[in-house]
Amino acid sequence: MDRMLYTAMSGAKHTMDQQSVVSNNLANVTTSGFRAQLQAARSVPVEGDALLPTRTSAVTTTPGTDYSQGPIERTGRSLDVAMQDDAWMAVQDVDGGEAYTRRGDLQIDSDGVLMTGNGRPVVGDGGPVVVPQGAQVSIGADGTISAIPQGEGPEALVNVGRIKLVTPEEGELTRGEDGLFRAPPNDEGEPGALAADEDATLVSGALEGSNVSAVDTMVTMIDAARRYDMQMKMLSSADENAQRANSMLSIQG
Numbered sequence: 544m545d546r547m548l549y550t551a552m553s554g555a556k557h558t559m560d561q562q563s564v565v566s567n568n569l570a571n572v573t574t575s576g577f578r579a580q581l582q583a584a585r586s587v588p589v590e591g592d593a594l595l596p597t598r599t600s601a602v603t604t605t606p607g608t609d610y611s612q613g614p615i616e617r618t619g620r621s622l623d624v625a626m627q628d629d630a631w632m633a634v635q636d637v638d639g640g641e642a643y644t645r646r647g648d649l650q651i652d653s654d655g656v657l658m659t660g661n662g663r664p665v666v667g668d669g670g671p672v673v674v675p676q677g678a679q680v681s682i683g684a685d686g687t688i689s690a691i692p693q694g695e696g697p698e699a700l701v702n703v704g705r706i707k708l709v710t711p712e713e714g715e716l717t718r719g720e721d722g723l724f725r726a727p728p729n730d731e732g733e734p735g736a737l738a739a740d741e742d743a744t745l746v747s748g749a750l751e752g753s754n755v756s757a758v759d760t761m762v763t764m765i766d767a768a769r770r771y772d773m774q775m776k777m778l779s780s781a782d783e784n785a786q787r788a789n790s791m792l793s794i795q796g
């Protein structure tokens with residue numbers, strides 16, 4: 544009886560964790576540059592004083608990320624950029640460290656700082672990129688940012704910085720809780736910074752879409768919901784069987 548309970552209980556917990564990952568992927572199906580999070584389950588023995596070799600639980604893990612490129616759509620907006628191939632754009636996280644993203648819907652805040660769509664400053668050669676207020680901004684294929692000050696002609700075009708682009712090795716980046724990706728820790732245990740890749744390029748006036756398939760994700764969500772219902776029925780059946788057994792044992796002869 545308890546074996547049935549362990550199986551249904553751990554399976555239900557795994558299904559709930561899976562639904563959390565699937566729901567997050569589905570919620571970001573329209574987020575620019577989003578990378579789908581992968582989810583898997585593995586079996587582990589139950590530990591403790593009452594250890595029994597026949598008892599095993601399921602543990603949910605998120606072993607990695609789907610790094611396949613999403614579709615690129617032309618927008619014609621000068622501040623929209625899509626990284627090509629395996630390039631990533633450097634941004635500043637809330638702790639002041641360096642992180643990386645493929646989200647390219649850029650904007651300029653009230654202080655002239657170039658920001659990503661989720662409010663993170665874009666990192667250039669010497670820190671966050673700042674552009675003149677009201678200037679007409681254009682971004683080159685190598686990440687160079689040019690600006691024409693407000694009220695000036697094309698002859699007043701000046702370079703105001705260059706977006707830092709990096710090309711990490713396969714599996715080198717790790718996803719953070721904030722959705723940003725980071726380099727391996729340095730000797731002090733803090734997230735490191737990758738060197739800029741001078742050959743990395745981007746496409747201006749375009750955005751890379753999410754690599755999440757809405758159809759596949761919806762099918763996975765429905766499958767997980769039905770599996771959870773089945774596991775709840777198993778727990779209910781185990782409880783009913785236990786009650787019947789107790790009632791049979793309580794019959795006085």
